[in-house]
Amino acid sequence: MGKIIFLDVDGTLVDYENHLPESAVLAVGKARENGHRVYICTGRSKAEVYENIWEIGLDGMIGGNGSYVEDHGHVVMHQMITPEQCRHIVDWLKERGLEFYLESNAGLFASAGFEEAGDPVIQEYSRRKGKEGADKIKVRDAFPEMIFEGELYRDDVNKVSFILNQYQDYKDAVVEFPDLQAGTWGGAGEIALFGDLGVKNITKGNAIAHLLEYLHADVADTIAFGDAKVDIPMLEYCGYGVAMGSGGDEIKAMADYVTGDVDKNGLYDAFEKLGLL
Incomplete structure (x- = not known):
């Protein structure tokens, strides 16, 4: 080999x-x-x-x-998030008004408002990477097969990404989900664009x-x-x-x-x- x-x-x-x-x-x-x-x-x-x-x-x-x-x-x-953990995540994000998508091997399943909220976030993400035409990139360009009206209480989820309205959303997720691994992406610290939750360790x-x-x-x-x-x-x-x-x-x-x-x-x-x- x-x-x-x-x-x-x-x-x-x-x-x-x-x-x-x-x-x-x-x-x-x-x-x-x-x-x-x-x-x-x-x-x-x-x-x-x-x-x-x-x-x-x-x-x-x-x-x-x-x-x-x-x-x-x-x-x-x-290793997947349990159905109980998934329900907890979905309910908590909805209560906070945070748009999100579930990542599974069967597809990406978006919350009702993810596309509208996500377009400017995806554009900012692309701008930070120095890409030409960043202002024209849409959620459907970044995630061409995303499912927008799928079931959100699932038993096949690997991790969940959610748009941060503020950095405190990530900090609160760490406290709310001690049984999961919380992270951020799309920027370091206070300028992160997304939070995510996945299997611990x-x-x-x-x-x-x-x-x-x-x-x-x-x-x-x-x-x-x-x-x-x-x-x-x-x-x-x-x-x-x-x-x-x-x-x-x-x-x-x-x-x-x-x-x-x-x-x-x-x-x-x-x-x-x-x-x-």
Whole structure:
């Protein structure tokens, strides 16, 4: 077995407008031809991994920031929010007037007002990433298969993301849900755009450990690529860590190597430097 490569998706494999660079497709294909394994390791649930991503050739995926692990169609691990926890989350968010979406392998299920409330938030998220045309990006562009009138009391939820009206919403979620892992994304600290709630003690690094045990593989043979704070545990865990040039300061400071932006052949250049091609 060659190297085992873990790729974050948003900001690493695809840009923040969901464009998949041809150079990234080429890099993954060549690496696998050379006997290396390639997995995506993402905050997305399986329903958000669209066909164009699978078509590049992958050995499997880690989803939900570590709650789901799959190897060649075999489910290695899947830890979900319980139905009782899901009901509690949905009721609490509704009471606070916070719009949200549930992330499951069956789809993304949005609250009634998520689209209207989410458009300006998605645009701000895109602006912060320096993307052209950010003011025109809509929720339906970012989440093309989102379900807007689905059942919200569910038994198949990996995690829940919700729009922060203020940072206090995240702080209150930490107190309200001590049995869950609360986080934020779309900005650090007070400028975060979203909060999220998932299974306690789940990280991308923890999920990689489960996969390596299943594969009987050595962590020394792993390489992780990411761009955000949530990717730090997998870069810390893996044998070698690469940060994307468009990534945050925290992950770039701790990475073994910083490559270029995703849309500037960053993935291909790093694969070439590391002898994967």
